Amino acid sequence: MKFAYRFSNLLGTVYRCGNLNFTRDGNSVISPVGNRVTVFDLKNNKSDTLPLATRYNIKCVGLSPDGRLAIIVDEGGDALLASLVCRAVLHRFHFKGAVHSVSFSPDGRKFVVTKGNLAQMYHAPGRKREFNAFVLDKTYFGPYDETTCIDWTDDSRCFAVGSKDMSTWVFGAERWDNLIYYALGGHKDAIVGCFFESSSLDLYTLSQDGALCVWQCDTPPEGLRLKAPAGWKADLLQREDGDEDEDEDEDGAERETAVHGKAVPAAEGQRGKAKYSRVAKYFFNKEGDFNHLTAAAYHKKVHLLVTGFASGIFHLHELPEFNLIHSLSVSDQRVSSIAINGSGDWIAFGCSGLGQLLVWEWQSESFVLRQQGRFNSAVSLAYSPDGQYIATGGDDSKVKVWNTLSGFCFVTFTEHSSGVTGVTFTTTGYVIVTSSMDGTVRAFDLHRYRNFRTFTSPRPTQFSCVAVDSSGDIVSAGAQDSFEIFIWSMQTGRLLDVLSGHEGPISGVCFNPMKSVLASASWDRTVRLWDMADSWRTTETLALTSVALAVTFRPDGAELAVATLNSQITFWDPENAVQTGSIEGRHDLKTGRKELDKITAKHSAKGKAFTTLCYSADGESILAGGMSKFVCIYHVKEQILRKKFEISCNLSLDAMEEFLNRRKMTEFGNLALIDQDAMEEGGVTIPLPGVKKGRCWAATTTEGLLVYSLDARMLFDPFELDTSVTPAQIRAALCQRDFTRAILMAFRLNERKLLQEALESVPWDEIEVISSSLPDLYVEKVLEFLASSFEESRHLEFYLIWTQKLLMVHGQKLKSRVGTLLPAVQFLQKSIQRHWDDVSKLCDWNRYNMQYALAVSKQRGLKRPSEPPGSEEEADASEDDDNSLHLLRRGPGDGDGPLA
Incomplete structure (x- = not known):
């Protein structure tokens, strides 16, 4: 149980791609983040990432009407049926093709998925245990190009499907006699959204060029007639209903009924097919040819239409009059997804370009949620001493501070003008010190949220790492180009000294927690120990066999760990400058093959070394990560691997597969090498620095900030259990007021409810x-x-x-x-x-x-008494x-x- 770490939360990424959904109560937003799903609770100000993951980035999420089930489909067509109540995967399914959208019917009995140029309707899984949760009911053909959107009528009788071929198709969920399918044109660009009016077959269609068409149907929903069965089905129904008499109205006219699926002929005036006619066409104000309509949502009860554009602007219109209510710019990137909650008060916007997630209350014109993930990868992080906050720095030159309890970023510092290379907290936990490639080291105050100190060097240099001593008075940073270490005073901000001696770039600096000793690692294959109390002189020089990449002290300061380029972790006694052990990590860090690599992953030297180290709180284990999807925990004394964590299984990222995909091989070679422009969006690397503080540890990855914790609430873990320890015996001891015995037995059984009952008694x-x-x-x-x-x-x-x-x-x-x-x-x-x-x-x-x-x-x-009233x-x-x-x-x- 000591290393039973499980995935806890994903920070740093609030939206990646796919569609947004509100929960049934309208208080939470369900957002796809890469190959995971995060639920943002807007009432309680918390975010929670579900402990499930798909093989590729999530393409679409469909939510059941009761809010209990969710169908999550990734880019490869793999689907997960997940329970939002127990946060578990109930069923896995493959749709054999890329799925664009999925939608449940309002009655929850069916759901439709669109893939390619067709739509498939499945029986929705029920609450009973089923052998196959996804059973195909019908397949609908009609569009010539890829389908884009789905919408159902309120009574679940029909649904509409939009397509890139500029047409919208209305299909019947049953075999209606007067409406089997209907094609609607009138647009000159791809369909972005199609929406039925409330309790009606009237339809709104929106295209990418900013056109809105209003369609009116001459048949109400209750006017749809079931088609009479033919062949063996008709004979079977005649045998079942042969003894039943047909009812007639008072005027003698026949009326249509549907008993056990039997369709009775209707009156002559009702035999016509349902017809659509376009009653209006509107155009949105366009600022240019680039400002295409990219997303839309419609709330049927309040008749509110929300549209998002490629320029980051969204419009609110009231239909069917098309009255403009509001227009606002939420981003400088395209709006990728829009969702409206059940009451129609909150509107959620997702912008995949910058990873933004916004929830806007349109009546008060105020933001309920405004979060943005990192535009580039986070490369460094630090826990606060009390574990409540995590500070991250990345290539986007921003420093973000996250609340580990809520999962939200509550402050972002943008003073740096280049990538942030190092982040650390002082011992008080209220000051963050960062180093950057812009040649500055900055100190930020978490009380007033300001940059109160800026440390610079006499000549311009690039800082690759930073450290603060235990007193918080001395700040140290290593230079990448001048091979020097700079020392400043936190109180005055003055440069105290410049430490020279290294012959290569400084890769890491670390202060001894118990003594005024600074350790610095360099590419010159040495680690130097500097005495801060004795004129900053070099006390020891530790010779290494390879380039040093990271250095850290044990919490008690009695041991030093160094990660080198040859995939080794060496341990040293800083007092005697003697090596006490080493760990070989070459076989534990398995790297994948990038699509642009010309050699196999086995012979590649990339990612075969640890780039960051961190001791556990007790100092018995060490956490190591590098340019790989694995993070390893080693036992320091025994020098063995205790556990290895796979950070991600998202195949949408580069270098996740060990072998090259043969489908991308052509007669001219690797397809990615022929067309390198195709890799601009997906070519990424995975830096994995991690920090461990007691019960949880975190890792900065390409997908965001992953947090693992010792959360064993759903795990049965007895302690010194025997047959005499039962819940009945525990409650009997409580009745006898033998509280000590009851508490000891409750902890031996280790069930949370019994523990709570015993302590609170x-x-x-x-x-x-x-x-x-x-x-x-x-x-x-x-x-x-x-x-x-x-x-x-x-x-x-x-x-x-x-x-x-x-x-x-x-x-x-x-x-x-x-x-x-x-x-x-x-x-x-x-x-x-x-x-x-x-x-x-x-x-x-x-x-x-x-x-x-x-x-x-x-x-x-x-007040003076002489003053008159009023x-x-x-x-x-x-x-x-x-x-x-x-x-x-x-x-x-x-x-x-x-x-x-």
Whole structure:
């Protein structure tokens, strides 16, 4: 269980491609992020990535009407039937072709997928267990080119399909006698969207050139007649219904019925086919030929049409009058997807060019969510000391700070003008120090969100790494071109010294956590140790057999780890300058073959080395990552591989397959080498620096910031279990008020509900006695349970009493086990700090309101008694009272959203 890390969340990417969906309650947005799906909870300000992944980037997502199931289809045609309740994959299916869109019928009984120039209707999976969840019902032909969009009528009787051949086809979900299929023209460009009107067969169609056609049908939905069966089906129905009498209306006219699928002839006036006629055609205002219509959504209840364009502008129109409500620019890139929630208040926009996801409330004209992923890959990250924040730096010259609890980016620093190469926190956790290729090292304040220090060198240079000592007073950065190390003072911002001696670019710097010693790694195959307390002189020089790529100290400062270009990790004693061990990682880092590579992955030297290292909190293991899709955890003392994590299985990225795809081989050679322009969008590399802090670790990848954590809520993990430990025995001990025995048995069974029941049954005045009777082995488990309970439970004071008594009683004994208890204590501190921040903000707000109310009342009490009533001063005071009451009603959280 120590290394049972599971995928926890994906940060840094909020939208990649595909369509957006709102959940049934309208409070969450479902967004495809590469080959994963993220759910953004707008009410609770949280994001959660589902623990499932497809083989390629997700192309479309279809949500069932009840919001329980989702069909996720990737670019290769592979589909996942996922449960949004239990967050698991229920069924896998392959559609044998690229799917453009998928949509459930409003009644939830059918769903339609469009692939190529046809549409296929399947029986939707039910709640019962089925042998095959996807059963093909019908295949519809008609369009000559690729299909683009789907929309259903409210009664699920018909659906419309748009195509790139400028036509829209209306198909019947059943074999209607007067409407089997109908083709609509009238456009001069590819169809982007088609939408039925509410409780009607009337249709709106939109094309890429910005044209809107309004179609009216002369037949209502209830006027559709089932087609009479023929052949053996008709004979079978006649046998079943031979004894039934046909009913007639009072005037003697026949009326159509459908009993057990039997169609009765209708009156003569109703035998005509359904016909469509175009009643109007509108055009959107175009700013140029490049401003094509790229996405559209329509809300049938409020008659709201939202259209997005290639220039990043979107329009809101009221149909069918086509009245313009609002027009706004949300980005400088094309709008790729639009979705409207059930109430029609919130509109979600996805822009794949910059990875933007926006949720806009059109009535108040304000943003509910505004997030943007990284335009380029993130190359460095750092955890804050309490584990609440993650800071990332990337090639897009931006520094982003993420909240690990909510998953949102809450601040972005854009002061750097070139790629950010290094990110680190000070020990206080409120200052971020970054290095960049623009020749500056900057310090950012997380209190005021500003760049308060900028460190520069006497002559222009490019910084490749950065480090801060444990006191936070000394900042060090290594240069890539001048082979020097620069030392600054955080307090004054002045350059203290320039350390020379290396004969190659500096690849990494790291301070000893316990001493004033700086370690620097260089391409000159050496690691130098500098004494910060003794005139910054070199104390030791460690000779390596290959180029040094990364260096880090153990948390206690007694060991030094160095990653080299020959795929080795060497361990050194910094006091005696003696090598204590080495790990060979050549066979653990398997790299894939890029499409532009001319040699096989086996003989390629790219990605065969670790580029980043990080010790675990107890110092017994080390986490290593490089230019590969694998991250490895090694045992330092035994020098063996403990576990290897595959970061991604997304085949849409380059260098993910070990062998070259034979389908891309032609008689002239590799197709990618012939046409290299085709690889401009997909050619990427995967840098994987990772940082581990106790219960979780993170890795910066091409897909975003991946977070893995020890979340074992769904995992049964008993501890010293025997046959006498049962839930009945635990509840019997609680009834006998034998709380210590009940708690010990609950932790041995290790079921969360029983643990919560046992702990919460203890009276608050007996917690100290029960805490003192717990064995030392169970104290760590109780602390971990308390830390996880702070995330969900409302009994804050009760669990705080438990925490205080445990630490007070067992504090002296726990000091000898600091290494093993550090992850649990950090997790506990992180949970308590979050509640402290929330409560302190609320208390500050209430104190401000009370001071304001007291000041206003005091001002009114000091009013001169000679002033007549209704004077100007009294009117001002009454106005102040109204303002104070307005502030008190508003509250601290009103109008706040997850903006970044």
